[in-house]
Amino acid sequence: MTQVIEARALGKTFRTGRRVVHAVQGVDLSVVAGEALGIVGESGCGKTTLARMLLRLEEPTAGQVIFNGADITHRRGRALLPFRARAQLVFQNPFDALNPRFTIRRTLAEPLRNFGIPEAEHTARIDAAMARVRLTPASAWLDRYPHELSGGQLQRVVLARALIPGPILIVADEPVSMLDVSVRAGILNLLRAARDDLGLAAIYISHDLALIRYVCERTVVMYLGRIVEEGPTATLIATPRHPYTAALVAAVPVPRVDQDRETLPIKGALSDTPTGGTGCAFRDRCLHAFARCETETPKLRDAGEARRVACHLDA
Numbered sequence: 669m670t671q672v673i674e675a676r677a678l679g680k681t682f683r684t685g686r687r688v689v690h691a692v693q694g695v696d697l698s699v700v701a702g703e704a705l706g707i708v709g710e711s712g713c714g715k716t717t718l719a720r721m722l723l724r725l726e727e728p729t730a731g732q733v734i735f736n737g738a739d740i741t742h743r744r745g746r747a748l749l750p751f752r753a754r755a756q757l758v759f760q761n762p763f764d765a766l767n768p769r770f771t772i773r774r775t776l777a778e779p780l781r782n783f784g785i786p787e788a789e790h791t792a793r794i795d796a797a798m799a800r801v802r803l804t805p806a807s808a809w810l811d812r813y814p815h816e817l818s819g820g821q822l823q824r825v826v827l828a829r830a831l832i833p834g835p836i837l838i839v840a841d842e843p844v845s846m847l848d849v850s851v852r853a854g855i856l857n858l859l860r861a862a863r864d865d866l867g868l869a870a871i872y873i874s875h876d877l878a879l880i881r882y883v884c885e886r887t888v889v890m891y892l893g894r895i896v897e898e899g900p901t902a903t904l905i906a907t908p909r910h911p912y913t914a915a916l917v918a919a920v921p922v923p924r925v926d927q928d929r930e931t932l933p934i935k936g937a938l939s940d941t942p943t944g945g946t947g948c949a950f951r952d953r954c955l956h957a958f959a960r961c962e963t964e965t966p967k968l969r970d971a972g973e974a975r976r977v978a979c980h981l982d983a
């Protein structure tokens with residue numbers, strides 16, 4: 669299988685004044701064509717920073733980003749343009765994502781112009797993109813402005829705009845979190861259909877394991893900047909190996925009478941500054957921590973059945 673995107677020991681450290689934040693550390697992952705990878709973890713664990721590095725909206729401070737076989741880690745400016753057309757972000761908030769003064773037609777023509785697609789192809793491409801997100805007939809929508817559309821319709825336009833340059837990778841950062849629950853499944857189904865039809869690689873970022881379970885066959889779990897567990901989504905949820913994954917699974921709001929959501933297998937609160945220190949970053953919240961967790965950062969290692977786990981308990 670062709671790897672569309674690969675991260676190798678990827679890291680990002682932010683320095684603002686005296687504050688140093690290791691937002692992402694030592695992340696290895698890859699996604700092949702046609703596959704959807706989920707990235708889950710609670711607020712501040714580095715999901716968006718990771719996504720922005722994979723899309724080269726942010727330059728990594730460590731490691732490499734390999735896209736379609738080429739190292740793009742430190743490419744800049746015009747050298748990134750061919751990559752930009754092939755790797756697209758679906759924004760979280762459709763109400764912010766579109767220029768309110770542009771008609772839908774202009775919104776969709778803009779990327780075509782930016783990526784040098786010949787004028788003669790624009791109409792056909794725009795119609796195809798509108799059909800793909802089920803806004804048909806296109807003529808009924810193209811002359812409208814964003815304020816004339818609902819949130820769900822806007823998110824379809826956002827999706828059409830992402831698909832129109834012909835990407836091979838889509839990164840969706842909390843793609844439906846701003847939308848009404850009733851329209852979420854529709855958007856997720858459109859994303860999935862586009863992925864299947866076009867053979868796209870997809871990365872979905874969410875703090876919501878229920879959403880990830882719905883769309884991603886493989887999932888990585890992040891905690892304070894690091895991947896702590898990875899595996900096929902179904903098995904990862906059925907038999908979590910890392911105590912943090914177990915806590916996330918326990919927090920998924922599924923209707924289960926045997927589950928008291930107040931008693932999660934986790935303690936304490938999230939420290940808001942990931943430190944670069946040694947030891948397991950999760951140890952203070954872990955019910956099973958022991959001496960080794962204080963002194964040694966657990967490595968992410970193969971745990972069989974296509975799984976990886978970073979936990980001393982699992983060694």
Ligand SMILES: Nc1ncnc2c1ncn2[C@@H]1O[C@H](COP(=O)(O)OP(=O)(O)OP(=O)(O)O)[C@@H](O)[C@H]1O
Pocket residue numbers: 682683684689690691709710711712713714715716717718875940941942
């Ligand atoms: N530009 C920046 N400058 C300084 N610190 C940053 C910057 N961007 C992110 N951070 C810090 O990096 C860490 C990771 O942030 P990030 O936005 O990647 O988390 P996240 O997992 O996407 O969170 P959320 O679920 O809330 O979106 C946080 O501690 C955040 O404060």
Ligand SMILES: [Mg+2]
Pocket residue numbers: 715716717841
């Ligand atoms: Mg985020």
